[in-house]
Amino acid sequence: MISVTRFCRAAAVALALVAAALDAGAARADNGFPFGLEMTLDAARQPGSKRLPSLEIGDAGEVVLELWCKGGKGQFSVAGNTVIFVPGEIENRSCPPARAQADDDLVAALADAASWKRQGDFVSFIGAKTLRFRLNTN
Known part of the structure; x- marks a missing residue:
């Protein structure tokens, strides 16, 4: 026969394992590519x-x-930590030359990125230049 104390210990261990597994699953989900989010x-x-x-x-x-x-507009394709960004049509608004050039450089750097990584609320696109974005979580 199993004693009540032994049963309670086994139940506590099982509960702790389930809680740890759920917590680990949530941590992994936070490290996925941020589809459906803004940054x-x-x-x-x-x-x-x-x-x-x-x-x-x-x-x-x-x-x-x-x-x-x-x-x-554009399109991201992601496989593991590999990323491909294909820019679509970019609107040429009435921009000062310095801002227009900065916009063009940013789109080119995104298109050049070959990999990505997520650390909490930050996502980095890594190519010749690393671009770091903060997820808008509010």
């Missing part, structure tokens, strides 16, 4: 502007880009 470039604002570039990534990898001045 903002972790960079200083440009002089005379309050805007920071942002990406809104849909569930299928479709992207709406709002840059320092321009805006447009």
